[in-house]
Structures are given as C-alpha cells and as structure tokens.
Amino acid sequence: MATFIVLLGPPGVGKGTQAKRLAKQTGLAHVSSGDLFRKHIKDKTDLGVLAKSYISKGELVPDDLTIAMVKERITCPDCETGAILDGFPRTPVQAEATTAMLGELGEELTLVPYIIAPEKVLIERLSGRWTCRASGHIFHTKFNPPAKEGICDVDGSELYQRDDDKPETVKKRIQVYLKQTSPLVEHYREEGLLIEVRGDQEIEEVTKDLLDALKK
Ligand code: AMP
Numbered sequence: 001m002a003t004f005i006v007l008l009g010p011p012g013v014g015k016g017t018q019a020k021r022l023a024k025q026t027g028l029a030h031v032s033s034g035d036l037f038r039k040h041i042k043d044k045t046d047l048g049v050l051a052k053s054y055i056s057k058g059e060l061v062p063d064d065l066t067i068a069m070v071k072e073r074i075t076c077p078d079c080e081t082g083a084i085l086d087g088f089p090r091t092p093v094q095a096e097a098t099t100a101m102l103g104e105l106g107e108e109l110t111l112v113p114y115i116i117a118p119e120k121v122l123i124e125r126l127s128g129r130w131t132c133r134a135s136g137h138i139f140h141t142k143f144n145p146p147a148k149e150g151i152c153d154v155d156g157s158e159l160y161q162r163d164d165d166k167p168e169t170v171k172k173r174i175q176v177y178l179k180q181t182s183p184l185v186e187h188y189r190e191e192g193l194l195i196e197v198r199g200d201q202e203i204e205e206v207t208k209d210l211l212d213a214l215k216k
Contacts, residue, residue, distance in 0.1 A: 002107050003028060003082035005214070006089065006098070008184060009115035011173045012122035012129075013199040014206060017138050018115065019086035021207045026214070029078045033088040035136045036069055037061060056163055058172030060090060060180060067097040074101065082110070090181045095188075112188040113210055117199035119174060126170045130159040144203060 005028070007015045016032060023030035037055060040048030047065060054061045070088050073079070089095040102108055117125075128141040130150075134157035139146045146153050164173065188194040197209045 002080065002105075003110045003214075004085065004102055004107055005082070005110055006085045006112045006188070007087075007115065008112050008181075008188065008194075009199060010117075010119075010122055010177045010181075011170070012126040013115045013117050014125070014203070015086045015115060016136070017144075017203060018206055018210060019084045020137070021203070022084050022210055022214075025207070025211065026084075028081065029076075029083040030086060031070065031073050031079065031083045031088070032086040032136070033066060033070055033090070034086075036073060038136065040069075056169070058164055058169040058176060060176060063091055063093045063097070066090075067094060067101075071097075071101050075105070082107075089184065090177075092183055092187065095184050109191075109193055111195060111214060112193040113195050113197050113213055114185055114188070115197050115199040115206065121200050122174060123167075123170055126165045126173075127167060129162070129165055131162055133158045133160055 003026070005022075007019055009015055016034070019030050019032060022028070037048070037051045041052050041055070042048070047069065050065070051061045060066075066088065074083055085098070089098045098109065125140065125143070128143070130139045130141065130146070131137070132152035132155065134152065134155050137152050137154045138144070139152070139159060146159060150159050152159055163169070185194065195213045197206060197213065199206055
C-alpha cells in the first residue's frame with residue numbers, strides 16, 4: 001500500500017514549505033497543484049493562460065481542469081510509493097475526485113494533517129514570502145531569510161514575490177479558503193483521517209509534529 005497524504009490548511013500556513021521538507025525526509029513525491037499551475041503559466045500553455053486569469057484574482061481554477069491536471073501527475077512513476085498532496089483537494093468535488101482517482105490506483109488516503117494558524121500570522125507570512133523562480137523553494141524576509149538577499153539558497157536562482165501574495169489578493173484567497181475549502185476539514189474529520197497540527201511554530205517543530213503524526 002502506498003502512502004498518500006493531503007496537507008490541508010489556509011493559504012500561508014506553510015503547506016508548501018512543509019510538503020517539501022516531508023518529501024525530502026520520507027522519499028514521497030511532492031504534488032503541488034499551485035506549482036503545477038505556475039509551471040503551466042511559465043510555459044504559456046493553454047491551461048496556463050486560463051489558470052492565470054483565476055489565480056491572479058485569488059480565485060480557484062475550475063474543478064475539472066484542476067482534477068485532470070492532478071490526475072495526470074499522480075499517475076507518474078515517482079508517485080508509485082505515494083505522494084504528499086499540497087493545495088489539492090480544495091473543494092468537495094475535488095475531494096470526491098481524489099478518492100476516486102486513488103481508488104482507480106487501488107490506493108486510499110493515509111492521513112490528512114490540517115495545519116492551523118491565526119489569520120494575522122497567515123497575512124504576515126504571505127506578505128513576506130519570496131519564491132524561487134526555478135523550483136518554487138520558499139523563503140521569508142523575517143522567518144526564513146535566504147543567506148543572500150534575492151537568491152535561492154538551494155539552487156542559486158532568482159527569488160520573486162508571487163502576484164497573488166499582494167495584500168488585496170491574499171484577503172480574497174483567505175475568504176475563498178473559508179468558503180470553498182474549509183468544509184473539507186469536517187469531511188476528513190468524519191472519515192477519521194484528520195489530525196490537527198499547529199502551524200504557528202518554528203518550521204522544524206511543525207515538520208516534527210507532522211512526522212510524528214505519520215509514524216503513528
Ligand atoms: P497555491 O500555490 O497552492 O497557493 O495555489 C495558488 C493558486 O493556484 C490558488 O490561489 C488557486 O488560484 C490555484 N489553485 C491551486 N490549487 C488549486 C486547486 N486545488 N483548485 C483550484 N485552484 C487551485
């Protein structure tokens with residue numbers, strides 16, 4: 001049986017940072033729907049052009065497009081032993097599709113860590129976030145600064161601020177999360193898969209709590 005984990009939580013809570021750290025420590029693939037969309041935007045594909053019109057407004061990309069993109073990704077060979085899903089599912093329809101697509105592979109969800117932090121922390125995190133152009137490594141001016149300003153510690157590429165990390169868009173993304181994604185919390189709680197992890201701790205502490213939850 002493979003290990004499939006959904007990292008649930010609001011924008012800015014640290015899902016991307018933690019997913020990368022967990023992937024490194026567990027050997028599981030990191031599947032980030034946001035990173036997949038950003039790659040499409042960078043490559044100027046049809047999906048990228050369409051996705052950009054939603055992402056720049058802080059809205060969700062339609063379910064059918066998102067589900068098809070993630071489905072293709074999780075059937076890649078590196079997901080055979082499992083994956084950490086970061087930013088997907090984000091709606092009840094996507095949650096149903098996740099169960100169905102894993103079912104087709106003869107698999108099911110292992111655990112849904114729900115990372116939580118107060119809204120004030122989320123806004124502060126998003127507004128100071130810098131992302132690496134080459135591979136999406138994440139830094140923060142205050143909480144996790146790169147050794148050299150504007151340069152990724154991992155691969156030396158340029159760091160940039162995401163358009164959707166602007167204050168107006170951040171507020172919209174949090175509203176969208178509350179309305180469309182937060183119902184998944186109760187859904188996964190009822191399924192007995194949810195485990196709450198505090199996101200307003202040091203990065204290493206959050207990773208430790210997640211790894212402890214996985215071991216159990
Ligand atoms: P993220 O990097 O996870 O914060 O995602 C950035 C943006 O990509 C989101 O604000 C959405 O516009 C879009 N996006 C990412 N994942 C999804 C998803 N599962 N469903 C719909 N839109 C998504």
